[in-house]
Amino acid sequence: MKIGYLGPKATFTDLAVTTMFPRAEKIPYHTIPECIDAVSNEEIDAGVVPLENALEGSVNLTLDYLIHEQLLPIVGEIIAPIQQHLMVHPYHAHHWTEVKEIYSHSHAIAQCHKFLHANLKKAKHVYMTSTSAAAKFVSERPHLPIAAIANRLAAEEYGLTIVQENIHDYDYNHTRFIIVRKQNEPLKIDSPLYAGDKTTLMVMLPKDQPGALHQVLSAFAWRKLNLTKIESRPAKTGLGNYFFIIDIDQKMDEVLIPGAIAELEALDCTVQVLGSYPYYII
Ligand SMILES: O=C(O)C(=O)C[C@]1(C(=O)O)C=C[C@@H](O)C=C1
Numbered sequence: 649m650k651i652g653y654l655g656p657k658a659t660f661t662d663l664a665v666t667t668m669f670p671r672a673e674k675i676p677y678h679t680i681p682e683c684i685d686a687v688s689n690e691e692i693d694a695g696v697v698p699l700e701n702a703l704e705g706s707v708n709l710t711l712d713y714l715i716h717e718q719l720l721p722i723v724g725e726i727i728a729p730i731q732q733h734l735m736v737h738p739y740h741a742h743h744w745t746e747v748k749e750i751y752s753h754s755h756a757i758a759q760c761h762k763f764l765h766a767n768l769k770k771a772k773h774v775y776m777t778s779t780s781a782a783a784k785f786v787s788e789r790p791h792l793p794i795a796a797i798a799n800r801l802a803a804e805e806y807g808l809t810i811v812q813e814n815i816h817d818y819d820y821n822h823t824r825f826i827i828v829r830k831q832n833e834p835l836k837i838d839s840p841l842y843a844g845d846k847t848t849l850m851v852m853l854p855k856d857q858p859g860a861l862h863q864v865l866s867a868f869a870w871r872k873l874n875l876t877k878i879e880s881r882p883a884k885t886g887l888g889n890y891f892f893i894i895d896i897d898q899k900m901d902e903v904l905i906p907g908a909i910a911e912l913e914a915l916d917c918t919v920q921v922l923g924s925y926p927y928y929i930i
Pocket residue numbers: 654658659660661662698701707730753755756777778779780823
């Protein structure tokens with residue numbers, strides 16, 4: 649089985665894929681859209697991309713690309729712990745406090761703001777496509793006083809020295825990664841990491857209807873459907889036009905979720921099921 653992921657080697661996405669699919673052929677992609685496109689073009693059997701971090705919130709690029717460009721079904725989710733480390737080329741290990749630039753994924757930099765503010769206030773932040781792309785970049789420029797924020801595997805893979813460990817600002821730092829496929833067919837994963845099932849919906853509210861969100865929520869509430877996430881994103885059709893992403897804490901059933909969807913449609917909402925899938929906690 650071929651699994652694509654946000655690369656290069658040693659991203660957090662790579663770690664999640666390696667744990668969940670130890671025997672799969674792993675194919676790295678430079679960006680999240682490239683990985684999603686590869687699923688859509690059937691170059692790979694499934695793609696794994698980051699969706700949400702406990703400290704920094706949604707990975708908007710993933711959400712927006714899925715919703716607006718390639719609406720692929722979500723067939724699974726992996727929740728993984730995230731530990732960020734500051735690393736430099738070995739030449740700079742003894743004077744790391746003098747680095748002028750810090751390279752990483754924007755989410756990783758955001759997870760370490762307190763540390764950076766306290767210890768490297770003057771260094772410029774440079775966003776890269778992933779944490780391991782940043783580690784690779786730093787390793788290829790030994791003459792420059794620069795650092796990367798990435799995981800331990802990236803330090804090993806690219807020959808960097810970790811100079812500060814666990815620099816993320818809060819202990820509970822986890823990221824959700826979704827598994828997307830071309831067809832809505834679950835991957836056969838028999839794992840002790842299985843932790844439950846979820847259903848994700850996209851709901852577009854009718855225009856200018858007072859109390860519409862309240863009515864949407866009540867369709868779930870009186871059916872006692874437990875929502876684990878509700879988030880709005882711009883519909884990109886005009887100022888003030890938003891859609892909602894709603895996660896329900898259970899598998900698609902034959903009565904409750906279809907009933908809630910029918911009620912929302914009767915309210916003139918547009919509803920799309922993005923997936924009903926198992927999740928795994930590493
Ligand atoms: O850059 C990586 O290593 C990724 O896998 C991406 C990503 C993200 O997009 O949130 C994944 C986990 C961490 O939260 C930081 C970065």
